[in-house]
Amino acid sequence: MFSFVARRILATVPVLLIVAVLVFLLLRLTPGDPAAILAGDAANTEQIARIRASLGLDRPILAQFGIWFGNLLQGDLGESFYYKTKVATLIAQRLEPTLSLAALTISIAVLVAVPLGILAAWRFGGWLDRALMGFSVLGFSVPVFVLAYILIWLVSLKLGWLPVQGYQRLADGPGPWLYHLALPSITLSVLYIALIARVTRASVMDALGEDYIRTARAKGLPEVRVLVRHALANAAVPIVTVIGIGLALLIGGVVVTESVYAIPGLGRLTVDAVLARDFPTVQGLILFFSFIYVLVNLLVDLSYVFLDPRIRY
Amino acid sequence: MRIGAGVIAAMVLVAIAAPWLGTVDPSLFDAGSRDLLPGKSGQITTLEGETLQHTFLMGSDSYGRDIYSRVIYGTRVSLVVGIATALLALAVGIVCGLSAGYLRWLDGILMRFMDGIMAIPAILVAIALVALWRGSIVTVVAAIAIPEIPRVTRLVRSLVLTIREEPYVEAAIALGTPTWKILFGHILPNCVAPLLVQGTFTCAFAILVEAVLSFLGVGLPPDIPTWGNIMAEGRAQFVSFPHNVFFPGIFLAVTVLAVNMLGDGLRDTLDPKMAKRI
Numbered sequence: 001m002f003s004f005v006a007r008r009i010l011a012t013v014p015v016l017l018i019v020a021v022l023v024f025l026l027l028r029l030t031p032g033d034p035a036a037i038l039a040g041d042a043a044n045t046e047q048i049a050r051i052r053a054s055l056g057l058d059r060p061i062l063a064q065f066g067i068w069f070g071n072l073l074q075g076d077l078g079e080s081f082y083y084k085t086k087v088a089t090l091i092a093q094r095l096e097p098t099l100s101l102a103a104l105t106i107s108i109a110v111l112v113a114v115p116l117g118i119l120a121a122w123r124f125g126g127w128l129d130r131a132l133m134g135f136s137v138l139g140f141s142v143p144v145f146v147l148a149y150i151l152i153w154l155v156s157l158k159l160g161w162l163p164v165q166g167y168q169r170l171a172d173g174p175g176p177w178l179y180h181l182a183l184p185s186i187t188l189s190v191l192y193i194a195l196i197a198r199v200t201r202a203s204v205m206d207a208l209g210e211d212y213i214r215t216a217r218a219k220g221l222p223e224v225r226v227l228v229r230h231a232l233a234n235a236a237v238p239i240v241t242v243i244g245i246g247l248a249l250l251i252g253g254v255v256v257t258e259s260v261y262a263i264p265g266l267g268r269l270t271v272d273a274v275l276a277r278d279f280p281t282v283q284g285l286i287l288f289f290s291f292i293y294v295l296v297n298l299l300v301d302l303s304y305v306f307l308d309p310r311i312r313y
Numbered sequence: 314m315r316i317g318a319g320v321i322a323a324m325v326l327v328a329i330a331a332p333w334l335g336t337v338d339p340s341l342f343d344a345g346s347r348d349l350l351p352g353k354s355g356q357i358t359t360l361e362g363e364t365l366q367h368t369f370l371m372g373s374d375s376y377g378r379d380i381y382s383r384v385i386y387g388t389r390v391s392l393v394v395g396i397a398t399a400l401l402a403l404a405v406g407i408v409c410g411l412s413a414g415y416l417r418w419l420d421g422i423l424m425r426f427m428d429g430i431m432a433i434p435a436i437l438v439a440i441a442l443v444a445l446w447r448g449s450i451v452t453v454v455a456a457i458a459i460p461e462i463p464r465v466t467r468l469v470r471s472l473v474l475t476i477r478e479e480p481y482v483e484a485a486i487a488l489g490t491p492t493w494k495i496l497f498g499h500i501l502p503n504c505v506a507p508l509l510v511q512g513t514f515t516c517a518f519a520i521l522v523e524a525v526l527s528f529l530g531v532g533l534p535p536d537i538p539t540w541g542n543i544m545a546e547g548r549a550q551f552v553s554f555p556h557n558v559f560f561p562g563i564f565l566a567v568t569v570l571a572v573n574m575l576g577d578g579l580r581d582t583l584d585p586k587m588a589k590r591i
Contacts, residue, residue, distance in 0.1 A: 018429030026441060137577065141570035143521050145528055145544065146562035153555055164552070252436030256525055260548075270437070271529050274444040282441055290433045 005302060012298050019290045020072065023283050024065055077284035082276040087284035090269060097167050098254055098265035100177065104185040105250065106243070109192035114239065116193075117200025118227055121208060132197055139194025144253045148187045148260040155183060165262035184261045188253045192246055199242040203235035210234070236307045244300035251289050317574030324568055328388040341378065349373040351380075351556050372556040374547055383538040384561050390450075390539045391520050391568060397454045398519035399512045402461040407508070409462065410469020411496045415477060424470070427463035435460035439522050440531055448533050453526065457519045468511055472504045506583040513576035517569050524565050540565045 059067075071078070077087035120129040156164045162183045168176035207213065208231050216226045258267035266285060273281035304311045349355050351372040371380040413423040430438070442456035476482065477500065485495050526532035527541025535542060540561035547557025 014425055015428050015432050018425060019432050022429055022433070026445065137573055138570065141517070141573050142566040143524055143562075143569065145525070146558075146566050149544075149548075149551060149555070149558050149562060152551070153559075157552060248434040251434040252525070255436060255440070256528070259529060270440065271531075274440050274529075274531050277444065279445075282444065286433055286437050286441060289437055293434060294432050 004305065008298065008301055012294050015294055016291065019294075020069060020287065021065070023286050023290075024068055026286075027279055027283065028061065028064075072287070077287065078280035080273070080278050080281040082273065082278040082281065087281050090281060091266065091284065091288055094264060094266045094269050096169065096265075097263050098258070098267060100170060100181055101184055101188065101254060101257065101263065101265060102250060104181055105188045105192060108185055109189040109196055110243065112189070113193040113196035114200050114232075117197040117239075118204050118232060120197070120201045121204035121231075122227060124205060129201070132201065136194040136198045139190050142190075144188060144191060144256045145260050147190055148184075148257060151183055151187050152260075167261075167263040167265075184257050184263060187261075188250065188257050191249060191253055195242060195246045195249070196239065200235065200239050203238040204231050207231040207235040233307070237304060237311075240300050240303055240307065244297045247293055247296050251293065315578070317571045317576075317578055320567065320571035321575060324388055324392060324571070327385060328392050338382070341382075347373060347375055347377045348550065348554055350554075351560075371560045372554070374543070374557050375550055380543065380557060380560055383543050384540065384564055387538045387540045387543060387561060388564065388568075390533065390537060391523060391565070394450065394454055394457070394523045395516040395520040395572070397450075398458045398461070398523075399516040401454060401458040402465050402515050402519075403508060403512050405458070406462045406465025407469055407501065407504075409466040411473055411500065413466060414470040414473025415492070415496060415500070420470075423466070427466050430460065431463045433460075435518075436522060436525060439526060440529070443526055443531050448526075448531065450533065453523060453533055454519075457522045457526075458515075461515045461518065465508070465511055465515070468507060469504060472507065473500055476500050476503050510576055510580040510583065513572055513579060517572040517576065520565070520569055520572065 075088055077091070079085070080087050080090055083090055116128075116132055120126075120132040123129060152164055155161050163180055166180050168180045170177045204227075212234075213226060213230060216230050217223075221230075254265070255267035255270050257263070258265045259271055262268075266288075269281065270285050272278075273285065349369045349372050351370060355369060355373065355377075369379050369381065371384060373379055374383075409423060409427070413420045438460045439456045442459060443453055446452040446456065482495060482499055485499055490498075523532060523539065524541035524544075527539045528545045529541075530545060532541060533539055543561040544558045547554070547561075551558050
């Protein structure tokens with residue numbers, strides 16, 4: 001089993017390497033002088049030359065990559081032009097709001113979507129099934145920020161239940177933290193719920209058609225046990241897979257949601273950095289998000305071993 | 314599927330017929346007609362300097378521009394970006410997928426490369442590319458198409474891997490048919506159905522991402538009205554004048570929904586086996 005884990009971890013290394021190369025080339029391959037782009041529109045030739053020298057842009061490209069990658073492995077993501085601090089520091093500062101939002105969103109999504117999916121599959125063709133499918137297509141189609149504004153208008157402005165914007169740190173108390181995060185996480189979770197519920201329903205439906213379900217029911221097991229211990233357990237692999245893949249959508253959604261709800265997290269940082277043309281920060285953030293995405297999918301792959309002992313690479 | 318197709322057809326008609334639908338030039342404004350509620354009528358100044366009386370069907374924004382006109386003209390942008398992105402992603406994806414599936418030496422490198430692109434969340438790729446290349450229709454289309462290309466490539470590659478074992482391909486090879494002819498004349502026509510479905514989903518994704526990019530301020534130049542733009546400019550007054558945000562939002566949601574429904578319907582029709590799964 002260890003060899004499986006080790007092999008799986010090793011398999012992510014080429015992907016991460018390619019991501020690093022792509023991100024590195026992102027800036028170098030654009031038309032125009034990278035130093036000029038980094039310096040911005042208002043720089044003069046001296047400043048451009050200085051930037052070029054300080055970043056080693058006058059060295060051959062492989063040497064540049066070597067230096068950049070070496071820094072990367074030590075955790076140095078470069079320095080932001082706009083904020084004048086290390087990118088790694090910026091990310092660490094803004095991590096908590098984004099992490100809170102993501103954790104809450106994923107929890108809500110899984111806790112709502114999986115039971116709904118199971119119920120829809122159980123009562124296939126019934127009103128719940130059709131309602132869920134309809135909701136699922138809607139959830140995919142209504143963009144996150146449109147939904148955000150609808151919910152803000154409804155819940156914050158008309159009903160006054162939750163605040164419109166802002167974020168409170170967890171250290172200041174779980175009450176205000178939840179109060180401010182409730183609406184953003186619900187907004188973001190709708191998309192995730194649509195995705196997970198759909199896959200859960202399809203997967204559980206497949207599982208319910210199997211012989212062992214018939215056996216379990218014939219044995220006289222209570223239906224709940226049949227659904228959870230037998231159907232869900234066998235349906236788990238695609239569900240967990242889609243949770244991992246959906247993380248990419250979640251990251252995109254986080255960028256928009258933080259923008260709408262004025263949460264000072266990594267998503268907002270991305271938008272601000274892009275608007276300020278702060279490329280070191282943008283590069284660092286892309287690397288960070290990709291790394292998290294690859295890591296989560298690695299964990300998903302490794303979880304297969306526990307979910308389905310038949311899977312062996 | 315028919316509903317989806319119907320709605321999209323209506324949108325296309327709206328986009329083409331924009332100048333005749335009771336709209337004015339979307340960039341026209343009048344300081345005296347700011348923040349009007351939907352249905353109110355007010356004045357608008359044309360480029361020649363004359364003042365017209367105009368009913369603001371969807372209200373006006375903080376500059377006094379007619380939201381209705383901007384939303385209708387925004388339809389054009391969204392549809393163009395959606396279709397262009399889908400076509401570009403399909404074209405490049407097909408070429409890559411065919412090559413990867415048929416030419417074994419290319420398979421490993423190309424798929425690793427695609428895995429790398431897929432590892433980066435799509436919206437981040439699009440944002441980064443548009444930030445680097447500066448916004449214009451071409452760069453936005455390319456920036457949104459690039460994250461979708463690996464998906465199409467994977468699809469085509471998996472289809473090619475199955476189809477290339479078919480007897481008729483073997484026969485074609487035996488007859489000495491050149492490779493490109495086999496790829497485009499025999500293999501590709503058998504991939505059309507799933508590609509069509511993927512194309513519609515790519516179109517929906519593109520419309521969505523373009524709106525997100527414009528909303529965040531990193532999309533097309535601000536003088537072109539797009540639904541995302543209108544919402545971004547209207548968000549400051551959202552609390553008092555929600556119509557700025559709601560009307561383009563509704564159009565956006567309905568369009569993406571229609572394209573998604575079309576894609577679902579196409580998939581159910583063209584391949585009943587796939588309908589049972591996701």
